[in-house]
Amino acid sequence: xxxxxTAAVLIIGNEILSGKTQEANLKFMAEGFARLGxxxxxxxxxxxxxxxxxxxxxxxxxxxxxxxxxxxxGPTHDDVTAESVARAFGVELVxxxxxxxxxxxxxxxxxxxxxxxATVPEGASLIDNAVSLAPGFRIGNVFVLxxxxxxxxxxxxxxxGELEGGRPILSESIDVYxxxxxxxxxxxxxxxxxxxxxIGSYPFSRDGRLGASLVVRGTDGARVxxxxxxxxxxxxxxx
Amino acid sequence: xxxxxTAAVLIIGNEILSGKTQEANLKFMAEGFARLGxxxxxxxxxxxxxxxxxxxxxxxxxxxxxxxxxxxxGPTHDDVTAESVARAFGVELVxxxxxxxxxxxxxxxxxxxxxxxATVPEGASLIDNAVSLAPGFRIGNVFVLxxxxxxxxxxxxxxxGELEGGRPILSESIDVYxxxxxxxxxxxxxxxxxxxxxIGSYPFSRDGRLGASLVVRGTDGARVxxxxxxxxxxxxxxx
Numbered sequence: 009x010x011x012x013x014t015a016a017v018l019i020i021g022n023e024i025l026s027g028k029t030q031e032a033n034l035k036f037m038a039e040g041f042a043r044l045g046x047x048x049x050x051x052x053x054x055x056x057x058x059x060x061x062x063x064x065x066x067x068x069x070x071x072x073x074x075x076x077x078x079x080x081x082g083p084t085h086d087d088v089t090a091e092s093v094a095r096a097f098g099v100e101l102v103x104x105x106x107x108x109x110x111x112x113x114x115x116x117x118x119x120x121x122x123x124x125x126a127t128v129p130e131g132a133s134l135i136d137n138a139v140s141l142a143p144g145f146r147i148g149n150v151f152v153l154x155x156x157x158x159x160x161x162x163x164x165x166x167x168x169g170e171l172e173g174g175r176p177i178l179s180e181s182i183d184v185y186x187x188x189x190x191x192x193x194x195x196x197x198x199x200x201x202x203x204x205x206x207i208g209s210y211p212f213s214r215d216g217r218l219g220a221s222l223v224v225r226g227t228d229g230a231r232v233x234x235x236x237x238x239x240x241x242x243x244x245x246x247x
Numbered sequence: 248x249x250x251x252x253t254a255a256v257l258i259i260g261n262e263i264l265s266g267k268t269q270e271a272n273l274k275f276m277a278e279g280f281a282r283l284g285x286x287x288x289x290x291x292x293x294x295x296x297x298x299x300x301x302x303x304x305x306x307x308x309x310x311x312x313x314x315x316x317x318x319x320x321g322p323t324h325d326d327v328t329a330e331s332v333a334r335a336f337g338v339e340l341v342x343x344x345x346x347x348x349x350x351x352x353x354x355x356x357x358x359x360x361x362x363x364x365a366t367v368p369e370g371a372s373l374i375d376n377a378v379s380l381a382p383g384f385r386i387g388n389v390f391v392l393x394x395x396x397x398x399x400x401x402x403x404x405x406x407x408g409e410l411e412g413g414r415p416i417l418s419e420s421i422d423v424y425x426x427x428x429x430x431x432x433x434x435x436x437x438x439x440x441x442x443x444x445x446i447g448s449y450p451f452s453r454d455g456r457l458g459a460s461l462v463v464r465g466t467d468g469a470r471v472x473x474x475x476x477x478x479x480x481x482x483x484x485x486x
Contacts, residue, residue: 023449025287026418027277028462031270034292038266048264051292053273056447083428084448084459085435121431156450179265189322192360196324208295209323210262211395220323223267 013073013173015041017051020061020079020089021155024053032157033078040164045173045227046074056080061092069096069150074171076164079155081144083121089152090145094129097147102130110141136166146170175227180236183212184244185219194242195222202235204228252312252412254280256290259300259318259328260394263292271396272317279403284412284466285313295319300331308335308389313410315403318394320383322360328391329384333368336386341369349380375405385409414466419475422451423483424458433481434461441474443467 017037023029034051041048049072054060061080068075080089094101107126112118125142128134135144135151139159144152146167153163184191188211199207205226212219222243224235256276262268273290280287288311293299300319307314319328333340346365351357364381367373374383374390378398383391385406392402423430427450438446444465451458461482463474 022445022447022464023462024273025277025290026281026416026462026464027274027279028418028420029449030274034263035266035269038264040266042265049294051264053290055288082448082450083431085431085438086445086447116426116428119428119432122428124431125428156452158452177265179267181267187355189355189358189361189364192322192324192363193358199324206261206325208261208325209321210268211321213395213397221267223262223265225261225265 013046013171014049014071015046015074015076016049016068016072018061018064018068018075018077019051019053019155020056020077021053022056022086025055033153033155033160036157036161037076037164040168041173042177042179042225044168044171045176046171047177056086056088058088058092058095061089062096065093065096065150069148073149075150076153076167077150078153078160081125081142081152081154083124087124090124090128093147093150093152096150097129097131099130099147101127104128104132104134104143104145107134107143107145110143114141135163138162138166177225177227178229178232179223179225180232181221181223182236182240182244183219183221185217186243187218188220191220191243195239198235198238198242201238202231205231205235207235207239252285252410253288253310254285254313254315255288255307255311257300257303257307257314257316258290258292258394259295259316260292261295261325264294272392272394272399275396275400276315276403279407280412281416281418281464283407283410284415285410286416295325295327297327297331297334300328301335304332304335304389308387312388314389315392315406316389317392317399320364320381320391320393322363326363329363329367332386332389332391335389336368336370338369338386340366343367343371343373343382343384346373346382346384349382353380374402377401377405416464416466417468417471418462418464419471420460420462421475421479421483422458422460424456425482426457427459430459430482434478437474437477437481440477441470444470444474446474446478 128145132145132147367384371384371386
């Protein structure tokens with residue numbers, strides 16, 4: 009059991025950086041990594057440019073246990089993820105026969121564009137796509153998923169069995185209707201007594217009332233619960 | 248006029264990487280940069296850890312014209328952005344008198360926690376916060392904004408006048424109810440004739456119908472319009 013497993017998410021797509029599209033895959037992947045006991049260390053959003061994609065893939069795969077990419081594996085000219093990952097690994101692009109069979113099974117013409125979706129870096133294995141047939145792929149510690157959220161979710165679920173995590177990261181939270189500036193000192197004192205858990209404070213405004221969501225996270229359930237009990241007793245006593 | 252101005256967005260916050268919170272600032276900032284003619288080259292999400300924040304700030308500020316950070320400037324112990332940016336620039340943290348005055352003007356106790364929100368890297372200038380008084384700050388080409396979306400928006404608007412962009416990046420789009428695999432070759436042929444614009448294809452499924460949103464982006468309005476006309480005539484003729 010690899011308890012120090014780490015991950016990075018690499019979101020490939022000009023549509024996110026132009027403001028056209030709201031990014032919609034990071035949150036569910038982050039929840040998935042937490043459930044699996046894998047620390048999501050960072051996420052990046054980069055443009056559809058092969059030299060950039062290849063360089064960032066190489067940087068991230070050397071640094072983290074797992075790298076998950078989303079986007080850029082469709083049939084159009086702006087889908088450049090497969091060629092970029094092949095470049096990162098220094099391997100050729102090849103047509104994967106199983107991928108070709110799956111895509112052909114739709115009955116639609118297997119033209120050059122569709123054949124591109126069966127083309128993966130040499131040595132890659134396929135990631136099932138329960139939604140629309142065209143698979144993602146894995147090479148080394150890099151998992152290449154589609155960007156369309158419904159497909160990305162299906163592909164992420166298909167990969168979970170291949171990931172070696174640690175103890176799941178547990179989380180408890182409570183909302184308090186106090187200003188952060190009023191409780192920060194008390195919260196910091198508690199955080200210092202529980203160095204093995206992460207305590208976060210996230211301010212909000214709801215229906216004109218200011219407050220904060222206090223979140224305790226860690227792998228030791230007893231310590232997470234004890235820290236939350238102290239927070240509740242100190243900041244939100246049920247007087 | 249700096250027509251090659253670039254930007255990076257740095258999102259600081261464990262709450263995004265744990266899956267607790269949906270990121271909600273990147274899209275409006277991306278739209279703002281496009282409007283200003285600044286190319287948003289990348290975005291990163293990193294954890295609330297000062298050594299990591301400082302290293303990434305230094306990497307990004309050397310590489311891009313502007314760096315915008317969000318998150319981690321509140322009063323609680325997990326708000327570590329100001330100290331991390333000071334570390335990146337090799338300067339001390341100092342209490343900014345104007346920031347102190349603004350925060351004190353709320354009438355609430357100016358305790359240690361609230362004073363922390365008036366503490367910025369030496370040499371920084373303030374970024375107005377029309378929502379909740381506590382300002383952001385700018386040092387060099389790094390703009391440090393709050394993470395709460397309503398405040399981040401107000402702060403971004405307050406910074407716009409300080410940014411030197413180029414020609415606004417124009418965009419036209421059309422939705423076609425065809426499969427990408429069927430039109431990819433025709434679209435690529437058009438993209439090759441218009442190398443000075445970006446043409447993207449973003450597949451969707453709506454009410455059970457598959458299609459794609461085709462987007463043309465560039466600074467030359469005539470070329471953007473011409474490329475879109477070709478796309479419309481080729482892929483969505485009004486027969």
